[in-house]
Amino acid sequence: MFKFIKFFTVCGCLLTTYLLWGKGESNPLHHPLQSVQYICPMHTHIVKDHEGTCPICGMDLVLQQNNHSNEHSVEVSGAMQQAMAIQTALVATSTLERFTSSYGAVQLDETGLRHLHSRASGWIENLNANSVGQGIKKGELLYEIYAPDLLVAQEDFLALLNSKQQSAVLMERGERRLQLLGLNQDLIRQLKKTREVFYRVPYYAEQDGIVSSLNIRQGMYTEARHRLMTLADLSSVWVIAEVFASQADWVEVGQKVELDIPAADIFKLEGQIEFIYPTLHPVTRTLQVRLTVNNPKQLLKPDMLATLRVYAPPISALNIPVDALIQMAQNNRVFVQSADNQFSLREVEVGLITQGRAQVLAGLQAGERVVTSGQFLLDAEASLSNIASNMTVQTDSDIGHQH
Numbered sequence: 495m496f497k498f499i500k501f502f503t504v505c506g507c508l509l510t511t512y513l514l515w516g517k518g519e520s521n522p523l524h525h526p527l528q529s530v531q532y533i534c535p536m537h538t539h540i541v542k543d544h545e546g547t548c549p550i551c552g553m554d555l556v557l558q559q560n561n562h563s564n565e566h567s568v569e570v571s572g573a574m575q576q577a578m579a580i581q582t583a584l585v586a587t588s589t590l591e592r593f594t595s596s597y598g599a600v601q602l603d604e605t606g607l608r609h610l611h612s613r614a615s616g617w618i619e620n621l622n623a624n625s626v627g628q629g630i631k632k633g634e635l636l637y638e639i640y641a642p643d644l645l646v647a648q649e650d651f652l653a654l655l656n657s658k659q660q661s662a663v664l665m666e667r668g669e670r671r672l673q674l675l676g677l678n679q680d681l682i683r684q685l686k687k688t689r690e691v692f693y694r695v696p697y698y699a700e701q702d703g704i705v706s707s708l709n710i711r712q713g714m715y716t717e718a719r720h721r722l723m724t725l726a727d728l729s730s731v732w733v734i735a736e737v738f739a740s741q742a743d744w745v746e747v748g749q750k751v752e753l754d755i756p757a758a759d760i761f762k763l764e765g766q767i768e769f770i771y772p773t774l775h776p777v778t779r780t781l782q783v784r785l786t787v788n789n790p791k792q793l794l795k796p797d798m799l800a801t802l803r804v805y806a807p808p809i810s811a812l813n814i815p816v817d818a819l820i821q822m823a824q825n826n827r828v829f830v831q832s833a834d835n836q837f838s839l840r841e842v843e844v845g846l847i848t849q850g851r852a853q854v855l856a857g858l859q860a861g862e863r864v865v866t867s868g869q870f871l872l873d874a875e876a877s878l879s880n881i882a883s884n885m886t887v888q889t890d891s892d893i894g895h896q897h
Contacts, residue, residue, distance in 0.1 A: 532557055567838045568872060581867035582831050583815050585858045590813060590848055592744055592806035598735030600798040606727030613676040615717045616641030618710050619694055628705045638694040647671050648691040703727045728792045735802045736780040744806035745783055754801040758793045812854045818864040829865035829872050837872050
């Protein structure tokens with residue numbers, strides 16, 4: 495029987511609330527936060543901005559203060575401050591050094607890559623560059639190719655040379671034809687001198703480097719559209735570094751940076767930013783910057799890791815020690831010493847954080863003092879004081895309530 499009476503009582507309260515809501519009373523599910531609120535201790539969803547009684551139970555509404563500034567005060571005696579090891583620091587304007595460390599990787603200099611193609615279809619013979627990573631010197635034989643088109647072009651050119659009625663125009667066209675098919679000037683001069691065709695035309699490296707990719711093997715048939723191999727020049731390399739998107743304005747083209755590449759036993763190497771990529775990396779969401787580093791001894795290898803130190807111009811700003819911040823999920827707070835024994839919890843907006851200092855964008859003024867040690871004990875004390883105050887208000891209301 496008691497369960498039925500309780501059920502109908504709850505239903506009656508809910509029905510009364512619904513009817514009052516329909517008549518324009520405060521929304522029991524949502525009400526705007528006000529600086530002064532009157533709340534029923536028994537039905538806390540009844541909120542008004544003026545004195546009165548609860549429309550459900552008739553109980554007097556209780557005044558409750560809401561401080562929108564999120565500032566709560568707590569009073570701590572001098573002896574308790576010593577026990578809590580309370581320390582404070584002055585809020586002041588000073589110079590903040592904008593320094594950041596970043597990481598990067600050594601990569602091939604793409605301007606030094608050379609893709610090799612045969613300009614005539616044929617068969618690869620005497621392949622000398624036969625493995626990826628193989629070092630190649632300038633002028634070293636890479637491969638020879640037997641190509642019928644090259645053979646025909648050489649024979650036509652020799653026919654012009656042996657002709658009694660030579661034409662300068664035809665000779666120039668014949669020589670240009672050989673150049674377009676891939677014969678260099680040394681081979682053409684040798685052809686003019688010996689007047690013997692190259693059945694297997696040799697191709698030589700035009701620069702020092704390594705074989706970074708290889709797509710042919712001995713005896714393979716190839717066509718002009720096929721890439722035979724790629725040679726990479728290691729006399730200079732790129733270092734691609736990652737910079738946080740929030741620090742994108744710290745870097746600019748021509749800026750000096752310091753590099754450490756531990757794998758190559760290289761430290762404090764000076765570099766210079768020569769290119770800033772226009773988009774963020776799709777995976778890391780960081781800004782990429784590129785440096786070119788000379789590598790005459792080829793000590794730097796692709797995929798070596800590098801540590802960078804970037805120094806941006808300093809700024810002058812209002813700041814506090816980072817130790818003063820109580821970092822929350824939604825905001826940052828500090829305790830401000832408003833009097834000798836009075837401390838207030840205040841929300842602040844911070845910007846740059848560097849070298850143990852935090853830039854203050856809003857919430858503090860120069861000359862105020864913030865707590866740098868013991869603030870978490872103050873936070874606990876403020877929470878306990880707030881709970882005790884609320885319990886006192888509820889107890890007094892319950893004693894005077896006759897429901």
